[in-house]
Amino acid sequence: MSTTCTLLLTTLVFLLPLPPLAVAARASLPRGAAIAVEDYATDFLVSPDGTFACGFYNVSPTVFSVSVWFARAAARTVVWTAAPARPVHSTGARLSLDRRSGALVLTDFDGTVVWNSTYVAGDAARARLLDTGNLVLEGGGNGAGETVWQSFDSPTDTLLPGQRFTAARHLVSRGGRGRLLAAGYYSLGFSDYAMLSLFYDNHNFSSIYWPNPYNNYVANKRKIYNFTREAELDALGQFISSDDAGFVAADLAAGDGVRRRLTLDADGDLRLYSLDAATGTWTVTWMAFANPCTIHGVCGANAVCLYGPSPACVCAPGHERADAGDWTKGCLPAFRRDCSGKTKLVALPHTDFWGYDLNDGEILPFRECARRCHVTCSCVAFQHKQNMECYLKSVLFNGRTFPGLPGTVYMKVPADFAMPDELLHVHQWRTHGGGLVIDEDIPTCDSVADAELLLNVSTHDGGRDVGKAVWPYMYGFLSALLIVEAVVIAFGCWLFSSRGLFRPSRVWAIEEGYKLITNNFQRYTYSEIKRATNNFTDVIGSGGSGVVYKGILEDDRVVAVKVLRNVLQSEQEFQSELSVIGRIYHMNLVRMWGCCSEGKHRILVSEHIENGSLAKMLFDDREETPSDATVVLGWNQRFQIALGVAKGLAYLHTECLEWIIHCDMKPENILLDKDLEPKITDFGLAKLLNRDGSDANLSRIRGTRGYMAPEWVSSLPITEKVDVYSYGVVLLELVKGVRISEWVIYGVKLADMDTRMVVKAIREKMETSDQERCVKDLMDHRLNGEFNHAQAKAMLKIAVSCLEEDRGKRPNMSSVLQTLMSVEEEAR
The missing domain is CATH 1.10.510.10 (Transferase(Phosphotransferase) domain 1)
Structure with a gap:
């Protein structure tokens, strides 16, 4: 199992083939010159030693970004991207060193400026790509050769050796499957206490998850309120930071001849990679998290990350997945939370939902802890530890479970809610010497069939089980842990494909490559939509799927607002449209600007097309x-x-x-x-075809x-x-x-x-x-x-x-x- 995981974690894959380093590749881009997207395969910048290349990167046949990538890796590995959330079209896009302003300018097919280097001093003579992977603008005249702008000052998700990391800079993860060009939920930067930290923020929940949020700065061996706020990875594989955060590559003895990169991956783990020059593959030589379940937001709300030792997600009892293709969206309760009704408790042994506590962990007996949760409407669960610490939870988030994790979480559910008592029995258990042993071996890849993973739990009324052994409650969890391991072994060969168990993975190091273009919609509230449409007064169209209104956003953009009809049917249609919209980008297709999914409302916001329908x-x-x-x-x-x-x-x-x-x-x-x-619209009936x-x-x-x-x-x-x-x-x-x-x-x-x-x-x-x-x-x-x-x-x-x-x-x-x-x- 460990061998399989190691092999899977050794390479960060961007699957599109690398164009050959043709004769037309440039050493520099002089002022007034441009690179055309149509010539992406032959016209690009290369570093003097040939390690790095910079030019148009083909995200898909018709979608491109301007990026810097390792040219000597077996599969291209992007380390920097200009405007990563805003791709350009395959026709008409240009990267030019503007003759007038001296800035690098990226324009789309229609001449729209997508990105520029913001340098406007006027004396940049050329753009060059250095052997360090740094894209620079060099001055002319008296300042010939002086760097006047550099990509190292605006990192994306990767830090390269020699690239200084300061308080003004952040690494931001990619968005994962379906949102690979959009910003992810994870970032690396200095906190308000000047500690180098990893942040999670999905716009609803936010938290610091590295260093360990349970510990104070002394336990984490960090300094706070340092005034330098700098960090750097050197060529030897040593990382040092002004707050005493530091680590070294496992292959440190290899010296400075190894090419390295520090990347904040889409799953939220910070990893140091070393390039094997012989094979062109990447090996992980350090990572922040050996147990990915401790990364925040891995499984979304109302879900638990099981680690045994490979990670997988499962909905909390009484919950169902919000999106079958995306665990980060978590699970939704299959019951109605009603503060006026009777409730019962469901025990989840050796489980924790980090954060979102309604109290500070008072020392309370179990009955009093349970009573407080019962009478507090906002309490959805509570954790009770062996030292009698009581934590009332307002949200079930950052859930994880593994043997030895102290404490039990008790979920509050309606008294008449029927809990599932099914369990997929792959292993037989028996007691031996006061513990549990497995009667049969873990099945091989050939003997495990596809099956749905169900979580076995126990229910009780609060205090009756105080003092009882926790083993009866552990059977389901321990069985589930080994079931997960068996499933991961059985399907490890395709775990990271589009049909994998953990889809889209925020737990693994490997990215599947740019399979989809950006799905970076603006999320609007219903009140914002009402203001934009003047309370839905200007109808510009209607159809079987909904009514379309004209609206004006706060940034003065005129938009078409499509309100979908019939909540039960529109939810499926809404998800279908979003799925399709996230995969298209073409001048003859209507662009979508955002959406609203609030309560019963399902609304799409698109560009307004002036002349209406054909x-x-x-x-x-x-x-x-x-x-x-x-x-x-x-x-x-x-x-x-x-x-x-x-x-x-x-x-x-x-x-x-x-x-x-x-x-x-x-x-x-x-x-x-x-x-x-013409622009084709209304993808409400569209479906993806295999x-x-x-x-x-x-x-x-x-x-x-x-x-x-x-x-x-x-x-x-x-x-x-x-x-x-x-x-x-x-x-x-x-x-x-x-x-x-x-x-x-x-x-x-x-x-x-x-x-x-x-x-x-x-x-x-x-x-x-x-x-x-x-x-x-x-x-x-x-x-x-x-x-x-x-x-x-x-x-x-x-x-x-x-x-x-x-x-x-x-x-x-x-x-x-x-x-x-x-x-x-x-x-x-």
């Missing part, structure tokens, strides 16, 4: 005579809308790290900005009548081809300017849409010799004959191919996009 602009007032107040989309605008929507869908289907199907593509879900650039094409949940999703592919009503699996079908309908409506359900075919108005008749009629017309006449007959009469014949003919042919009943005959969106782009080129 449906409104294409269909509203169609039969009226156009006037100054009525805008008729011109042909070029329609073609550009078709092209933009194709780009957005192609991105969703093929360029995201996981395939995404929209499932409800229609003109109402295509918004037009001030330049009539790359093997299997996702049983998709069979329950439905789109909108008239845009639904035939497989929706069959038993066929749902694939991205349902979006291709819907896109074909949208193309026909762009050409004709009429909803397809209102077309007149063979003299019959299709009140109930029959796409087969439409497709058959178009095919027949296109097969005639007079194709130009055919295309003209199918055009929107409001265009008055002003359209590009080649583009219109191509759109009609694409639409017909997209509307094939046999999905295997439909093109994919990438080929559709290529066809449209080639037609656009020919028209220029």
